Amino acid sequence: MRLSSYALGVLSALVVSALADVVVLSTPSLSRRDGDHHMSHGPPLLELNETELTLHHQPIPESYYTIDFDDLEHASERYPGLMFLHATAMALAWFVMLPAGIAMRSVNHAWHKMVMIAFYGLIVVGLAFSTAYRKLTPNMYEGQVHGKQGYTWILFALILTTIDFLNIFRRVYLFFRNGQKFDFRSFWSSVILDKGISSSFEGAEYAGLVSEEPEEMDVTMEMVSPTSPPPHKHVHYDDNALADDGPTAQWANDVRRHHRDYSQSAASETTLFGRSHFEEESSINRRPAKKVPLSRRIGTGVFATLERVLVFGGLMQVLSGIVVYTGGCRENYLNGCLAHIIKGAIFWCYGLVSFARYLGAFAELGWAWNRAPAAGYPSAEFVESLVIFIYGITNTWMERWGARPGDPFTTKQIQHIGIAVMFWFAGLLGMAIESKTVRQWLASSTISALNPSQRDQEAVAEPPTYIASFNPFPALVVGVTGAAMAAHAQTYLFQVQIHQLWGNLLLAWSVLRCLTYFFLWLGVPRSMLPSRPPTEALGSFFLACGGLAFIFSTEELTIAAMRRGRDDVMMFLNVAVAITCFALCWTIAVVGFKGYLKSRIAPPVAYHSSA
Template identity: 55%
Template sequence: MPNLLGRLLLILVLVFAVAAQHDHGHSHHGEVKSEWDEEDYLKMNPPTPPSYWSEDTKMRMGPDEASPARYPWLMVLHVLFMCGAFFVALPAGIALRSVKSSFHVVSVVAFYGLVALGLSSSALYKKLTPDLYEGNVHGTQGYLVLFLAGALSAVDVIALGSRLIAFFRAIKSGEHKFNFSSLWSVAVLGKLSPTSGSRAEYSHLVADTDEDELEEADLKGVGSESRQPQGSNSPRKSVSFDEEHNAETINWSPTSDRTAVSGRFHARNDSILSDDTLHDIVSQPAHKKPWYKKVGSAAFATSERILVFAGFFQLLTGIVIYTGGCRGGHINICLAHLIKGGIFWCYGLVTFARFLGAFSELGWAWNRIPVAHRKNVPTAEFVESLVVFLYGITNTWMERFGAKPGDPYTTRQVQHISIAVMFWFAGLVGMGLESKTVRRWLAAGSLASQYQYNKNRSTRGQDSVAEPPTYIASFNPFPAICIGTTGIAMAAHFQPYAFQVQIHSLWGNLLAAFAVMRCLTYFFLWLGPPRSTLPSRPPTEALSGFFLACGGLVFMFSTSDLTVALMRQGRDDIMMVACLAVAITCFALTWVMAVVSFKGWLKSRTIPHVKFHSSA
């Protein structure tokens, strides 16, 4: 083991050493300049026009230029209100919706209230300020995002109306009696009817009967020491979930999933649950949603979360327009840096959220997938591979944007198209590895050999084959390979100025570091696959999220407009850029932790107190 770890560390050192030597061997591109040359830059580029930022901060483009009244505080208010709406009220609303909290209405009102204030301050700023960025689409894109938010709210209103109609029909037919408590709980919040009693209260403790049938042996010890009638008013005690984690007692065959993951429930003394009560809960079949309702719920939840990322990209476009970037011939390169860097930034934040425990109900938090979601749930690696595939298949053709028909392929275009093709096909390989059907095909060789052996000996073959322990998790390195290779390649990307070379090397090395950390995660989890449904939180994934998010942020910083502006101001210091990127990344990670913790706190209030015990 020490020798293997030593080799891995040696590979890591070699990766960074190769990337650090990128400034050699670029003679065919021309000499890399160490100091800013304004005259040489203006030979190839037009003068930089004034921007909202330059005017608001009194950065005059000429000595005799007039200085009209400016109102930058209106833009500050616009930014604060919109950030509060999309990065505070919206995530809080998503978390509150997940537990059907009555405060979800408050978050919706806060979201639209902040949006209204943000739009008002923006409209007033535009009214008092001349247009310094003609043809920008920031406002149009913003209204499209708000239209999506309004459409989701309309779905909520329609669902509320249907629940109200069903509620009053039930009252009219005599099935329920009217009271404001049930009206609020059933019709407004959409919770289960209070008449379901203890069955609703404890339904989350038991797996669906169609997936995991608990036997009498699994219920042994539940309330056996002290039983009380169901109508007792004694306080509810804590319930501990004891799950067997001993590897020697687990059968890893496909027909024994229940043995590996299903827990046994043991109640403490004075528990209000009796054997008969829990048996009644288990024996009642779970209500299944139709497939179209499942698809609709998944689409709604995905669209709601996309709004947060849409808000981030609106923030990016707003910064670009306010500072006057991405104009003229720089627009394609600028957009490429912002879109790709933004994707890596968001991917890094999601990676850190997975480390904290987000998506653990789907088995995406480096944990065993709970029984209730075991069927037909794609792995996190499949989703990553799908994103990698879509990223590659779109960028393959987008790299020629701006080129005229018949123009030869430039060296830069060949470089970028090759990277896009790598993403394309590596994503396909990654999705194939996550397919259960493909995995069965890949295992068919050994099965066929065993079948032929049994046939020749006229013996009966096995009905089932035991899977190795590593089959319970996914170890797919292809998304990490794509990102790491991209980082190493872009760290060696030629740039005309030394500062631009350094900043490309910085984010390239950060992406490569993410790939190394992700591969180390797979290595250690391959040695000891997760056995609990609780998030395992491998520390290498915390580093993965940080490196990827920080690398994506520096990727966005490396746009030519920003690097040129820094060199013009004499602030072309790579340490300043690195420290600023680290500070912003840590602030964003704090925001992610606050959102995930808030949702977890809300979830914890809807379940009985759970006692954790060591499985070591």
């Protein structure tokens, strides 16, 4: 109640301030839309007005880029090659060696430590080239924090590596506590390679989550049955064929018949309040998973998450490095520049993660458009809604940064705050829909309408759509944001066109995500394998490309393009498409490499066609 009253107060303040702005702007003395900068009510301008621009922005000073490539008179005194080598070494470290090391660590690969040594070695090489470049080049960006941020991320990586290294002492203690005779080979395998003490099939990330689904039971039954079909065939078994073959064959026949009936059922046998008959029988024959303490599961999950944050830290360094090298985001360009880079990078990463989900990443959590092998994890839509909620509740207040006390709300601020409030409450709606408790509350009215004799736990069957999540609010938020930003007023026509470009790309992702839900609603995923809906592949591309075009729409970058005669929308789009395709190739390489490593240690599984 307190939260609702507070939100209502915020919205009321926005409405009142909007009405006040309408009254103020009706006076002849104020004709600008925002009351600041240089946006006017007239149509967007076709050519750059340098006189008007200098009234609101300081002249852009020289940068590392201009002295390296534009100053031909002193070209012999510049060393852009050192900067290129620095960028190459750092890119190899953060986007090749680090993801490879994370993938190897997830399967306890023997070469994991060597890859991490190569990671730090490339960082040292990159720092050496950067130091040499700064020694030979004048300082062209006073107050930049790119270097400090880089050292912070390196320190963060060292802390995680130290924690991983200290885990060796725990394995040494476990090795000698068992009282076994010391042997160098077993010591190396158990302590250094982390094999033998804990099962190598558990992995370092999600230990103790091994479970068998009906597909895995088919493999077991094929080993028992004397007439096992090829893995790619779907064969009908006669229920009476094995009647006289003994109790083992009869048991296998019963389980196979039960699984066939389950697979062909139009609705799930799982009830709203209890376990299904199939779950009770299959749990008897299910291989028991090794019990892992909750504290260890939380610790390994947090560690794995922090490791992956390092990759996003590398992206942050790439963006800040480009800004420093080109001399951008200075003076009163800073706030708008940061807003475009941060928000655009969020959509960019969102698109890459969505593409990784399409490929099969996070399938063990049920996030790859598949049926989760294990229960107890939040849905991907819940996480998306949570991120949207956090973004909205924080960005609502950040839009007023830089405003003086008593300044009226500008039109642009009201536009952006309105979008942030939409993120806020749409995220709440998305999380509420994903809550199992809320779903039970919503279903209670239907259950209460039944007669007492009909309220048996086995009487109410869940519809098949309860297996998956069909939450449209993340797509709605991104789609409305794209449609709104495509209509965002700008000073110059080129800026309007760039905003229309990335706004329509975000809207396209929203439409494709809704199509994904539509097709999955018609055929709910029943396999634990990734279903890979093609609409998600296209949507991920549009979302990532839209985020990159969002970054390109920065006011300073568009003005620089107009000054150099590069104000061409097709050029911006083609560059964004090319970089996005390269990033998607990197994503499939990382996900595929991790899958390859897991396939080398996992037991062989025979797949069968469900068609």
